[in-house]
Amino acid sequence: MEMRDTDGTIVEHLHGLEIHDRHRWLEDGDSSKVREWTRSQSALLRSVLDGWPGREGLRRRLESLMVTGALGGPVTSGGRTFYARREGRQNQPVLLVREGAFGAERALLDPNALSAEGTIALDWWYPSRDGRLLACGLSEGGSELSVLRVIDVADGRQVGGEIPRTRACSLAWEPDAGGFYYTRYPEPGSVPAGEEMYHRRLFHHRLGSDPAEDRCFFGEGRPADRWPNVALSPDGRWLVVTEAEGWSRSRLYLKDLRGGGGWIPLVEEREALYLPTPLDDRILIVTNEDAPTYRVMAARPDRPGREAWIEVIPAGEGVLQAIEVAGGKIFAAYLEQAASTVRVFALSGEARGTLGLPPMGTVTSMDGEPGGDELYLGYVSFVDPSRIYRYAIAGESLALWAAIESPVSGMSLVTEQIHCTSRDGTRIPLFVIHREGLALDGSHPAILSGYGGFSVSMTPAFDPENFLWLEHGGVLAVANLRGGGEFGESWHREGMLERKQNVFDDFIAAVELLVREGYTRPGRLAIRGGSNGGLLIGAAITQRPDLFRAAVCRVPLLDMIRYHRFRIARLWIPEFGSADDPEQIRWLLEYSPYHRVRDGVEYPAVLLTTAESDSRVDPMHARKMAARLQEAQGAADRPILLRMETMAGHGAGKPLGKRIDEQLDIWTFLFRELDVEMKEEPPSAG
Numbered sequence: 001m002e003m004r005d006t007d008g009t010i011v012e013h014l015h016g017l018e019i020h021d022r023h024r025w026l027e028d029g030d031s032s033k034v035r036e037w038t039r040s041q042s043a044l045l046r047s048v049l050d051g052w053p054g055r056e057g058l059r060r061r062l063e064s065l066m067v068t069g070a071l072g073g074p075v076t077s078g079g080r081t082f083y084a085r086r087e088g089r090q091n092q093p094v095l096l097v098r099e100g101a102f103g104a105e106r107a108l109l110d111p112n113a114l115s116a117e118g119t120i121a122l123d124w125w126y127p128s129r130d131g132r133l134l135a136c137g138l139s140e141g142g143s144e145l146s147v148l149r150v151i152d153v154a155d156g157r158q159v160g161g162e163i164p165r166t167r168a169c170s171l172a173w174e175p176d177a178g179g180f181y182y183t184r185y186p187e188p189g190s191v192p193a194g195e196e197m198y199h200r201r202l203f204h205h206r207l208g209s210d211p212a213e214d215r216c217f218f219g220e221g222r223p224a225d226r227w228p229n230v231a232l233s234p235d236g237r238w239l240v241v242t243e244a245e246g247w248s249r250s251r252l253y254l255k256d257l258r259g260g261g262g263w264i265p266l267v268e269e270r271e272a273l274y275l276p277t278p279l280d281d282r283i284l285i286v287t288n289e290d291a292p293t294y295r296v297m298a299a300r301p302d303r304p305g306r307e308a309w310i311e312v313i314p315a316g317e318g319v320l321q322a323i324e325v326a327g328g329k330i331f332a333a334y335l336e337q338a339a340s341t342v343r344v345f346a347l348s349g350e351a352r353g354t355l356g357l358p359p360m361g362t363v364t365s366m367d368g369e370p371g372g373d374e375l376y377l378g379y380v381s382f383v384d385p386s387r388i389y390r391y392a393i394a395g396e397s398l399a400l401w402a403a404i405e406s407p408v409s410g411m412s413l414v415t416e417q418i419h420c421t422s423r424d425g426t427r428i429p430l431f432v433i434h435r436e437g438l439a440l441d442g443s444h445p446a447i448l449s450g451y452g453g454f455s456v457s458m459t460p461a462f463d464p465e466n467f468l469w470l471e472h473g474g475v476l477a478v479a480n481l482r483g484g485g486e487f488g489e490s491w492h493r494e495g496m497l498e499r500k501q502n503v504f505d506d507f508i509a510a511v512e513l514l515v516r517e518g519y520t521r522p523g524r525l526a527i528r529g530g531s532n533g534g535l536l537i538g539a540a541i542t543q544r545p546d547l548f549r550a551a552v553c554r555v556p557l558l559d560m561i562r563y564h565r566f567r568i569a570r571l572w573i574p575e576f577g578s579a580d581d582p583e584q585i586r587w588l589l590e591y592s593p594y595h596r597v598r599d600g601v602e603y604p605a606v607l608l609t610t611a612e613s614d615s616r617v618d619p620m621h622a623r624k625m626a627a628r629l630q631e632a633q634g635a636a637d638r639p640i641l642l643r644m645e646t647m648a649g650h651g652a653g654k655p656l657g658k659r660i661d662e663q664l665d666i667w668t669f670l671f672r673e674l675d676v677e678m679k680e681e682p683p684s685a686g
Contacts, residue, residue, distance in 0.1 A: 015582035017589065019561060023627045027562075027620040029612070034623070041626060041642040048639050049668045054678025058671065059664050061468055061678075066660050068407040068464040071386035073365025073378035078131025080153065081376075082108070083388070083402075084122065091118025091655030095125060095136070097153060101374065101390060101401070108156055109136060121653025124169055128177035129234070133159060133207075135173070135180060137166050141613045142649025144168070148182065150207065163211040167197075167615075172232035172239070179206040181217060181230045181239065191224075197568045197615070198224040202241060218243075218253070218263065225570050233278040234370055238301050240266075240276045240283060246574025247454045248493065250274050252285070254304050266304050273489070277325060279370060284312065284330070286323055292488040294320035296330070296349070312349040319488045321457075326368020326375045327393030331355075333363045337417060338429060338459050338486040342366070342377065355391060355398055358384070360415050362459040368393075376401065380462040382415050382433050382476075408467045412436035415460070420513035423505040426482065426494075430510050431460065432519065433476040440518030445474045445674040446525050448511060448548075452481030452503035453532035454575055455492040465663050472676055475519050479510040481536070496575050498587045504539040511540070511547045523549050524674050528666075530554030531617060531650065538593030538625065541603060550605045550673035552666055555614055555650050558621040560592035561585065566618035594621070597628045602635040605673045607666065611645040619644065641669065 010021040028034055049055070070093060072084035081101055084093040092111040098104065114120040123146045125136035134153055137146030148163035165185040173180045186199045201219030205211060218241050219228055227244040239255040241263070252266035252274045267274055272289035283299045296313035299306075313320070318334035318341065325331075329352065330345040340363040344352040357363070357379060364386075365378035375391040385404035391397070414436050420428050430448075438444065447469065451458050458478050466476055480486045483495020483503045495503040511527070514520050525548040529537045534556020541551050561579045563569045577584030589595060597603075606629060610622035626642040633640055643665055648654050654662075671678055 014561075014579060015585050017585065019589070019595070021562075022631075023624040026623040026627060027566075027618075029619055029623075037627075038623065038642075038644050041623075042644060044639075045641045045643055045665070048641060049665055049672070052668050052672050054671060055664070055668050057678045058468075058667055059660075061471075062465060062663055062667065063660055065407045065464040065467055066656065066663065068385055069404045071378075071388060071402060071404050073367060074376040074388060074401075075127060075367045076369055076372060076374070076376065077127040077129055080127070080131035082125070082127050082134070084125075086656075089656060091657060092121055092653070095122060095134075108134065108153060109151060111138065114138070115140070117647070118655030118657060119647050119653075121655075123167075123653065124171075126171045126173065126180075127153070128173040128180075129175055130177055133173075133177050135169075135171055135182070137169050139167075139653060141647040142611060142651070142653050143613045143615050144649055144652055145615065160207055161211060163205065163214075170202075170229035172230045174232070175234070175236040177207075179204060181205075181232065183228060183230065184214075195224060198570065200227055202228050202230055217255075225573075227571070231276055231278050233280050233283075233301075235280045237280070238278050238283065240278045242274060242276060244273075246571075248273065248489070248496070248574060252276060254283070254301065256301070264304055266299060267306050270306075275322075277323060279325065284323065284325065285309070286320060288489040291315035292490040293318065294488065296320070296323060296332070312347075313345055319457075319485065321363075322366060324366040324368055324375065325370045327373050328370070329393065331366055331368070331375055331391075333366060335457060335459065335486060338431070338457060338480045340379075340459065353396075355389075357389070357398075360417075360460055362461060381460045382431065382462065382466075383413050385462050385464070407464050408471070411467075411470065413470060414438070418513065418517070420506075420509040422482075422502065422509045424502070426502070426506070428482075428506045428509060429480045429486075430513070431458075431478045431480075432514075433466075433470065434519075435470060435473065438475070438519075442515070442518045442521045444520050444524065445469075445472075445670075445676050446477060446514055446520035447474065447670065448477045448479060448507075448514060448525065448527050449533070450479040450481050450503075450507050450510070450527075450529055450536050451531075451533040452479075452483035452495050452506065452536055454483070455485035455489070456532070457485045459486070465667065468667060469670075472671075472679065474676070475514075477510070477514055477519070479507055481506040481510075483532075497577050497584070500576070500587065501591055503536060504543060504591065507536055507540055508544050508547065511544070515547075522547055526550040526552065526670050526674055528552035528554070530556070532557065534558070534617075534621075535560075535593065539591050539596075541606060541629075542593045542596035542598075543591075545601060545603045548604050550607075550670060552607050552609070552669065553622070553625070554609045555611065555617050556608065556621055556625070557617055558592070558625045559594040560588040561595065563621070566620060567614070568616055569618070594625050594628060597625075597632050599632045600634045601632060603629055603633055603638065603640070605638040605640070605669070607641045607643065607669045609643040609645070609662065609666070611648040611650070613647065613649040616650040638673075 010024045069087045074083040086093040095109040123137040148166040150159040171182040203214040243251045254264045275286040277284040295315040318336040342355040361381035368375040377389040388402040390401035537553040579585040608622040610619040629640040
């Protein structure tokens with residue numbers, strides 16, 4: 001039941017609870033009233049940030065840092081090596097190809113040539129097994145609503161027509177490159193209004209045929225919010241579908257494309273995750289079933305039932321992230337204390353050693369071919385940009401294959417790992433990055449980041465704009481909170497559903513540690529996070545506003561009572577719960593940031609960022625939170641600002657120019673609020 005107070009507040013009675021919503025009207029982003037309100041917020045943002053005296057110097061330094069390129073992990077197929085790279089002022093990465101490992105590179109697809117504004121992005125790409133063709137997805141304006149194209153690798157021409165509605169496509173080529181299996185969303189009008197981003201299904205396409213006639217292979221009649229992905233054995237016989245339900249459960253189904261018959265369930269009713277790698281004679285499966293840190297099992301296609309699986313690599317102390325089969329070996333990427341290592345195993349599971357990667361970094365990709373003789377590894381750290389290593393399997397030698405040059409040289413930086421204790425006694429690690437010789441006297445400006453959800457691990461990552469902060473004596477900290485995947489599935493489950501408050505307690509403990517140990521003080525401390533991390537920041541703002549001076553809350557979830565009604569958020573109910581459930585609404589209301597704002601409280605300065613084309617998190621969250629904080633703010637000198645981006649989405653595919661503009665506003669806000677003076681020239685490296 002819903003009522004409206006005299007001041008326009010919506011009063012809703014749900015499961016015996018009375019819920020007040022003063023800003024329900026801001027949910028309708030298409031209304032003229034909301035658009036006018038948003039324009040006024042943009043004017044407020046500009047009035048606060050544009051006049052800051054160091055802004056132009058900040059822009060110049062940010063531009064010099066952010067033109068640092070990026071290099072994606074290679075994929076090898078049919079003797080060719082495919083990879084994406086962005087250089088200099090390019091808005092988008094260019095897809096490149098080489099013959100072999102060391103042939104001359106050439107551009108295969110340049111999204112920058114497709115849009116003068118740089119707003120067309122390459123979302124995903126899959127080369128055929130023989131390397132002759134490549135399927136890819138392009139989208140515009142950050143929407144991630146990909147349109148599938150097939151490209152002839154020899155000359156770059158498009159083959160056949162386009163296939164729309166292929167967001168986050170999972171695709172498996174047939175061995176002869178005559179067709180592929182792929183996931184696609186329903187045509188508008190074929191499902192109830194508002195469900196166009198659900199009902200993801202698996203189709204088969206033969207090149208030269210009409211995509212409208214593609215046969216649905218899997219998903220018809222399945223629940224709308226399940227998420228199928230596809231894989232195919234190298235010989236093209238065994239088709240495997242992983243059907244995910246949230247981030248803690250999946251099912252596996254097998255189909256024999258030669259022998260005929262229907263789908264064979266490999267595993268259906270277990271509360272665990274299963275990630276398959278189909279080979280010709282077996283299916284290797286990474287799973288957390290009875291193994292919170294994951295292990296590798298093997299199923300035989302002729303005896304696929306769960307009772308016949310055998311363990312190949314047992315669970316260990318490190319968290320198994322992924323495997324790649326190349327050159328007759330299994331390469332397994334692990335997290336140990338939230339940093340990567342890669343171990344080598346025989347196909348039978350015997351240990352064969354560890355690759356000699358630098359410490360305190362993250363393996364971002366692994367690729368090889370089962371019958372090949374090389375493995376490519378993508379690697380980054382907090383201070384090292386993208387590196388690609390090539391491992392020659394027969395010679396067991398690891399060498400740097402390609403790298404992006406660092407924008408800063410000569411600066412002595414320290415990356416350390418420290419620990420705090422959360423409210424319930426759990427030990428929580430943090431990465432802390434700062435200049436060598438830092439005096440722990442509480443005087444330094446600091447920024448703490450976190451995420452804490454969906455089993456996402458906050459491992460070392462390279463962001464060139466962070467050097468701006470380090471150059472000015474700032475401290476960067478990243479907390480490994482529960483809800484993430486840094487320590488396995490148990491760690492994840494301790495930060496989801498009814499245990500979500502653990503995430504916020506962990507983050508608050510990390511803030512307190514940084515202050516207690518002398519890295520900073522509350523008046524010089526900022527927090528930042530995006531998406532689920534934006535929820536984290538919203539919770540910290542409303543639960544402990546006294547602990548920090550400023551907060552950057554990007555593309556956030558903040559109204560946890562109504563979140564599941566917008567965009568694709570119904571998919572996240574297994575992670576958060578739903579207000580439609582009489583028990584779950586009570587967890588959500590306990591921490592929902594929008595509902596915890598109280599009038600007259602002295603909140604930190606807050607910058608909320610969002611984007612019109614965000615197809616994941618609706619901008620209504622940031623709009624409503626900005627309005628609610630502005631009316632409640634008890635400190636007039638601490639601004640509450642909203643930044644609305646146009647022709648951009650959740651973050652993927654955002655062109656360099658827009659990223660620079662966004663970062664300029666974020667860093668202007670942080671420098672201004674934490675009283676950091678912008679130097680006209682980069683500080684010396686000493």
